[in-house]
Amino acid sequence: MATNFHRVLRGSGTKPDFLGAITLSETEENALRDARNVIRECIRTAFRTVADDSLMAKRLLLNDAPPLYRTDEFLRGFRPTPRFRGQGSYSYRTLNDPVPQHTPPQHVDLDDGTFLPTSFLSQSGRPAIAAKAYFKVIEDALRPLCIQRGWTLCDKGPDCKPSCVRVLLDRKTHIDLPLYAIPDDDFEKLEKALHSQGLTMDAAEFGDQVYRSLPEDRIMLARRDGSWVQSDPRKLHDWFIGAVSKHNPHLRHVCRYLKAWRDQQWVDPEAGISSITLMAMAVTAFEENRRFLDASREDEALIAVADRMPALLKGPIRNPVLPKDPEANLDADWTDAARVGFITAAQKLREALHEAQSATRADVALAQLTKCLGKRVPADESLVDVLASEEETILARPRTYIPATVVGRTNSG
Numbered sequence: 001m002a003t004n005f006h007r008v009l010r011g012s013g014t015k016p017d018f019l020g021a022i023t024l025s026e027t028e029e030n031a032l033r034d035a036r037n038v039i040r041e042c043i044r045t046a047f048r049t050v051a052d053d054s055l056m057a058k059r060l061l062l063n064d065a066p067p068l069y070r071t072d073e074f075l076r077g078f079r080p081t082p083r084f085r086g087q088g089s090y091s092y093r094t095l096n097d098p099v100p101q102h103t104p105p106q107h108v109d110l111d112d113g114t115f116l117p118t119s120f121l122s123q124s125g126r127p128a129i130a131a132k133a134y135f136k137v138i139e140d141a142l143r144p145l146c147i148q149r150g151w152t153l154c155d156k157g158p159d160c161k162p163s164c165v166r167v168l169l170d171r172k173t174h175i176d177l178p179l180y181a182i183p184d185d186d187f188e189k190l191e192k193a194l195h196s197q198g199l200t201m202d203a204a205e206f207g208d209q210v211y212r213s214l215p216e217d218r219i220m221l222a223r224r225d226g227s228w229v230q231s232d233p234r235k236l237h238d239w240f241i242g243a244v245s246k247h248n249p250h251l252r253h254v255c256r257y258l259k260a261w262r263d264q265q266w267v268d269p270e271a272g273i274s275s276i277t278l279m280a281m282a283v284t285a286f287e288e289n290r291r292f293l294d295a296s297r298e299d300e301a302l303i304a305v306a307d308r309m310p311a312l313l314k315g316p317i318r319n320p321v322l323p324k325d326p327e328a329n330l331d332a333d334w335t336d337a338a339r340v341g342f343i344t345a346a347q348k349l350r351e352a353l354h355e356a357q358s359a360t361r362a363d364v365a366l367a368q369l370t371k372c373l374g375k376r377v378p379a380d381e382s383l384v385d386v387l388a389s390e391e392e393t394i395l396a397r398p399r400t401y402i403p404a405t406v407v408g409r410t411n412s413g
Contacts, residue, residue, distance in 0.1 A: 003357055003365045004385040005299045008378060009257060010250075015383060018369075019253060021376035022260045024097045024108060028173070035169055036112050038149075039142065039177070040084050043114060046141030051079035061137065064226075065128040069119060080129070085113045085206045087178070087233045089275065092240050094255050099374060102267045103172035110173075111164075113233055114138070115180045115206065117187035120218065127181035131222035134179050138165050162224045178233070179222040186215055235321040236276070243283045250295040251286055254302050255279050257373070264374035265345050273313075273342055277330045280320050281305065281312045303353045309346040313339065348372065362386060 011017030024032070050057060058075045068074065088111030089095040098106035119128040139155050142165070146153045152168040154160050159168065165177040190210050206214075211234070221231035244252050258278040266272030285305040286293060293301040315331045322328035331339065349372050356368035362384035370377045 002387045003359050003362065004297065004387055005356055005365055005369060005383070006297050007383040007385070008366070008369060008380075009298045009302065010253065012383065015380060016378050017383070018260075018373065018377050019256065021378065022096045022256060024095060028097075028108070032108065032110055032169070032173060032175075035149075035151075035167075036086075036110060036175055038145070039167060039175060040112070042141050042145045043082055043138055043177075046137055047080050047082055047116075050137060051081075061129050061133045063133060064130040065119075065121065069128045080116055080118060083115045083117070083206050085115065085211055085233075087111045087113050087237060088176075091237060092252070094252055094259065094275070094279070096256055096259050096263065098172060099260075099263045099376075102263060105267065106172070106263055106269050108173045109176060111176045111178065113180055114177050115182050115219075117184040118181050119185075120181075120183045125218075126228045127220055127222075129181060130226065131179075131228055132224070132226045134181075134222045135165065135224055138177065138179065142167060160224075163221060163229075178231075180231070180233075181220045181222065181228070182214055183218050186218065190214075239320045240279060240283075243286070247283075247286045247293070248295050250293070250298050250301055251282060253298055254305055255282050257298075257302055258282060258305065260376070261349060261373055264372070274330065276320075277317055280317060280330060281309055283320070284308065284312060299353075299357065303350075303357060306346070306350040306353050310343050310350065313343045313346055315339070360386065 007015075007017065009018045011020060050061060055072055055075045058078050059070045061080075062069050062075075062078070088109065090110045095108065095110075098108060116127075116129065116134065120126065121128055139153060142153050143155075145151070146167060152159075154166040154168055154174075159166060161176065163178060165179065166174055167177070168174045190213050214234075216232045216234070217230065219230070219232045220228045222228060255275075255278060258281075259275055262272045262275075262278060263269070282305045285308040286301075288308065289304055293304055313331075315329070315334075316326070317330040319325065319328040319330055326332070334342075352368045352372040356365040359365040359368065362381035365384050365386075366377060366379060366381065370379075
C-alpha cells in the first residue's frame, strides 16, 4: 500500500489545500502592495524636493564626491530621480504567510529595490553621492509618513539593517528598501534608446527591457556605514526563474513547502535554514533526478528533494550566482552545532514524508504531514489517495479467460 498526497499539498481546485493555507490572503497582499506604492511616492517626492532645493542641500548629498561634483554649475543640473524594482520572494512568487503562532518574530517581507541614477567617479568607480546621505534623505522622508500611518521606521535598534531601509507595517509585515546607485550616463542611453523606439520609461518601476539592460558591473548597493558594494540583484532572480522555466512551476511550489516546513520547525527566522539555501537544494535535487518530476505528483517531487537534503546539508552548499567563490558558500558561516541541527531536522522531514507515503490509511498520512509541516495541513482525508501495491493492483484486475490454442496432429519421428 502507498498514498498519493499530492492533493493535500496542491489541492483539487474545490477543496482547501496546504498551498492555499500558506498563501497570503488577497486582502493582506493588496495592503502590502498599497503600502509599497505609498512609500515609493514618498521617496520620489523627497528627491523632487532635493532637486528643487538649495545648492547647499545638494552638496550634502554629494559630500563624499570631489569638488568638481559640488560646483554650482554641476549642482544646478543635478536632479536625482529614483526608480524602483521589486525583488526577493515577492518577485520570485515564493512568498509565504508565516506560521500564525510564530508572528512575530516571523514576518512577511517585501523587498523593493530603490535605484538612483547618479554620476560615478571615474577613478574609484563608485557613485558620487554619499551612501550615508542616501539613507538620510529616504529615512527623513519616511519618518513622518510612518508616524502618520502607524508604521515603524527601523532606523535604530536590532531591526535596523546595514544594507537597507526597513519599514515595519504591523506585527507580521515589513518592507525592505535596498538602496542602489546606477550610472546616470548608462541610464540616459537607455532612455534615449526607448524614445527612439517610440517608448517611454515608467516613472516608478523599471520595465523589464530597461532593467535587463543595466550594466551588471555598475550596480552598487549602499551600506549604512557609508560604504558601497557591487551587488546585482538580477543574478539570483534570473537563476531561479530560469530553473522554474526548465522544471515548471511545481519547483516553485516545492520551495514554498520547504519554507513552510522551515518556519514550522524554527520560530526564529534567523535560526533556520535560509530561503536561498532551501531553493538551491531544491534546484539541485530537481537537476539530479534521473526522471522528470511530474507536476501532477508534487508529493513525489517534495520527497525527492527531502531525500537529498541531509547529504546536501553536509556541505559545501555553493551560492548559485557565485559558484566559484568558496567565501560566498551559503553555509560558510554555519557553526558545527547549527549544521548538525539542520541535518537532524532534514532527516526527520524525510522520515515523516516517507511514512506518509507508505501509510495504509489516510488519517495516518495526514498525521505524518502535520508533524513536519504543521497544523495548516488540511485535515481532509478525502484529499489522500490510498494506492494499492503493484502486486495487489495486478491481482485485483478481473480475470480474463483465453481459449486454449488448438494444436493439430503431428507425427513424431
